[in-house]
Amino acid sequence: MEPLLLEPVIKERIWGREYWTASARPDGDCTVAGGKWKGSLLSQLWEEHRELFGDVQGEEFPLIVKVIDAREDLSIQVHPDDAYASRREGGARGKTECWYALDCPENEEIVVGHHARTREELCRLAREGRWDRLLRRTPVQAGDFFQIPAGCIHAICGGTKVLEIQENSDLTYRLYDYGRQRDGRPRPLQLDKALEVITVPFVPAQAPAQAEEEGQGAGGGLRLLADCPYYTVWEAQLRDGLQLGSQEAFRILSIVRGEGTVGGIPVQAGQTLLLPAGSGRLDVSGGMTGVLAAGGKRH
Ligand code: ZN
16 A cells, blocks of 8 residues: 655744644644545544554544744643543543654754752742753754653753654643743743643653664664654664565654655655555665654554
């Protein structure tokens, strides 16, 4: 079965722009750009052609894949886990997310985690607005990967562009928004809830052990970046002659560098393919780096 090229949904934000490159949410539903399913919404395919997605269960398409192009700093935020979200937010889903850095200025940093040793210290520093003391900043370069579990404080800083793969959820608690105004008013903060869900102390995410490579062929292969209950993510070096492995479940392939073809479909950096379940082996031509995501293990 041939890959489906997805048309992104563009969202203008106070701090920059988001491209929702694989999403089936009502507020950002991607359209298939060509081929047999041209014009179909991803949500329609999920509802009416579940065979494209293998045996994945669940009411909702499990992932959102976005490119975040931050002109300014994003608010300092945290997401609850599924248990808290379901208890306190009427059965909503929590959010674990991850970032693959696409582009950033030299010596750029992002916020991942904090320095508080106890919840008391966390609350005190946050309520006193001592963000420089509280927030843990870490250097970022193109190609870096960050797993951001629920409960981890995070923020992307201005000038940085990342590919984000996340649980299909919109639940965000903002701790601090730099005092910015929108339509003459600051955006609401949810400091109390944020302070409840933040993991203390911060523990850096471990890189996953490398499993067997799925991709085969000349000079190509997959590097495992994240393996969690919500998604599995690999970096894929897509070279001439490579065949992407046959799949029981669907995959989302984001091209992050270069150009070529995958399964006969021409693609270039910035474009996104849905690789349906049971695609079989997909021939690759050209030279590209891709980020491959599988979702829905939880279901
Ligand atoms: Zn987030």
